[in-house]
Amino acid sequence: MMRLRNSFSVAALIAAAVLGITLSSCESDGAVIRAVQVSSPGAMASGRTRSGQSALPALPNGTRTVLGGQIENVNPVTDEFTLRIPGGQKVKVFYDVRTRFYEDGAERSVLDLHHAAHASVETTLDGTKIFAVSIHVLSESPTGTIHGQVIQYDRQRGILTVRSDLTGGAVHLQVPSGTAIVAKGQIQSSDASQDLMPGSVIEAVFKPGRKGQGIATEIDVLAYPGAQIVFQGRILFVNLQSGRLTLVDAADHREYNVTFQPQGFSGAAALREGANVKIDAVFNGRQYVAQSVSPLP
Secondary structure (H helix, E strand, O other): OOOOOHHHHHHHHHHHHHHOEEEEEEOOOOOOEEEEEEOOHHHHHHOEOOOOOEOOOOOOOOOOEEEEEEEEEEEOOOOEEEEEOOOOOEEEEEOOOOOEEEEOOEEEOHHHOOOEEEEEEEEEEEOOEEEEEEEEEOOOOOOEEEEEEEEEEEOOOOEEEEEEOOOOOEEEEEOOOOOEEEEOOOOOOOOHHHHOOOOOEEEEEEEEOOOOOEEEEEEEEEEOOOOEEEEEEEEEEEEOOOOEEEEEEOOOOOEEEEEOOOOOOOOHHHOOOOOEEEEEEEEOOOOEEEEEEEEOO
8 A cells, every 4th residue: 555755765665574575566767666465464454564663754844734625535545535615625645554543432444545525734844745644534524724925815704815835726615704814923913814915925714605605713823915924933944055054933933034145145154054043024025035044052
């Protein structure tokens, strides 16, 4: 069931020998190995060799997002399914034996995954693919979250259109009167609903309506065009020639991409991978632009 990339091909062959797996096929490029016979089902189900060591790669280490919706088109051959999320968008999600599967709280084998009207899926990015860390099939409608940028907010109709950071697609949410709209982090606003302008960065919690549309229950405004933001965290990547860096902010543990002027930037000496820095930036609706940088202990 599990599809392993080239980097794990050798490890997969060794694991097959240890576990007694007969390999029926191996694609010519060596990227995919399919196990069709297991002499020790318990070992494969647990993902461990007889020595007790894990035979599986670690889960992708990235930001996790919970998506709610309907599970459709489960394909156990390609290890993928379609998740129809409120708002009408369809998302392709991949899974494997590392994915935890629950039905109304009781853990099941992921081999039993099936079509479900109500599901909550904890996801993360595995390269460019959306990977299911855990899947919860529920008797009742789940809630979900979306992180992205505002495309449009129609106040009269109460419709918020957001471009999802995870999928890149547009999601339409109903915003009923009285929905909590809160300025979070360093954003200060007497009326955060006024900050739901095109380009604003938001995180919304929503539930599905009777007709399948997403109904927002809470909206956090994280940034809006012109907002001044202060980041404090560790630099993961920096390119002094192109004027780009990525850091993990210590406050919310999210990764942020920040740009700066590569020529004559006063804080360039503090920009190195692994350094802890404070960055004063302005969000221009498309990206965070550094105004100054200072080192932290």
